[in-house]
Amino acid sequence: MNTASILPFIEPLKSASNLVIVTHKNPDGDAIGSSLGILLLLEKYGVKAHVVVEDELPYFLHFLPRSQDVIIYNSDPRRVQELISSASFIICTDFSQLNRCGKLEPFVRQSSAPRILFDHHPEPDLASFQAVYHDVTASSTSELIAIFASSFFTDVPITTDWATCIYTGMVTDTGCFRFSLRPQTFQIAANLLQSNIPVQQIITQIFDSYSFQRIQLTGFVLQNKLRYLPEYRTAYFSLSETEMMPFNPRRGDTEGLVNHTLSIEGVVLGVFFNQKPDDTIRISFRSKGAFACNDIASKFFNGGGHRNASGGQYAGTIEEAIEYFLKVLPQYKDQLISLSL
Ligand SMILES: [Mn+2]
Known part of the structure; x- marks a missing residue:
């Protein structure tokens, strides 16, 4: 896993202000789970952060803690534009090419804030980011956020809300632990289960909530x-x-x-x-x-x-x-x- 480029950003992240987390359009459980995971993690340090995305969340992700705080560009373009242009850091999650964030791409590119990528897709566009936390063997970006948290953010306790977001991302991208698996995936999932997360509710919401x-x-x-x-x-x-x-x-x-x-x-x-x-x-x-x-x-x-x-x-x-x-x-x-x- 490529982690070296992120090291200089760890401490600045903990004291950042006006941080924006951008994920891909048509967001899925991993996009939102990993984004909210970073949000909840950094908020523990008093960081003011917002999650922004082009279009609305699918109904089955509305149960996620803090999902109502995700700001949708299509509903409030000016707010999203302002947040991105005044951001001191831009964190990108669950995509490897900036065009995956859709209508947000030009604003992200115009910003002079450092861009940090968390992702598990093949061939990340390294030139577009100042730091990249990337591993194509990870089941999900959420799994990477869990590793990131346990590597550098151990001085804050794990919360049920955080674990719920991360577990949802992992469950989504592995098709309920059917593919993209590695031993670490289960080790991390096991740790998350210890945080009293609503496992049954997560599965019901993601897989058994069809109309x-x-x-x-x-x-x-x-x-x-x-x-x-x-x-x-x-x-x-x-x-x-x-x-x-x-x-x-x-x-x-x-x-x-x-x-x-x-x-x-x-x-x-x-x-x-x-x-x-x-x-x-x-x-x-x-x-x-x-x-x-x-x-x-x-x-x-x-x-x-x-x-x-x-x-x-x-x-x-x-x-x-x-x-x-x-x-x-x-x-x-x-x-x-x-x-x-
Ligand atoms: Mn993913």
Whole structure:
């Protein structure tokens, strides 16, 4: 793990004022969990800090302590802009490229405050940060925050709220401790459990809080939209705005849908093409084992991410996006077919 660059910032962080924590747009449990984790940690030292993000939190993260204090750019752009421009430090969490913070990117770039990155995505843009606390083998950014806290911030007690945020991030990014695991992940999780966190509530909120319509949407996808290509060990589906409308989707309702593709025996690659309200096509990739779906995302769909979970985009129609994907797929046939699971 690369930690050396952060050492000169440890003490200044503890006495910082007007610190801003920025995470990626369309935030998930790790983005918010790790951001609130840093917030709660630094507040112990009297640091005045704010978490800012482009768009609103999905409903299932509203249970997180202090989530109501996250400031949403789309609701209050001027406030977020002011906070960033007057920040003495900018902490970035859970993304490796600054464009992942969306509309906040220009303000973050304009600021003269030192930028510190906490992240576990491959290939961080080192040139955009003064310090980087990064480990691609960590299950989540939240796991990294836990290590960071236990390395440098041991003079303050662990609180239940803090542990709840960190555990939520870890549970999210590991799919409830199914992947991206290493021994340390469980050691940290075990420590968090000792802090009296509401484990059952966290699991219920993250994994078992779907609306009835979301379950019906899942049924529609599996019955009518899922395509299976056994010769490529690939399954994919698409959803247009029009198709989703009858299910009255809430923000976050398509989250995790793509994982159903991998439930099919032998499937190595799963893809979800999703038309967004702004007409762009967002594409989610999931893969099993050594097959690196982020290679497809970064080479062909202007995206990236983790080896087994990544995303990209396509400018055009859903049909064109699928056609393009199907044209690219044969390049990966040998890899997909030869992979042992
Ligand atoms: Mn993450």
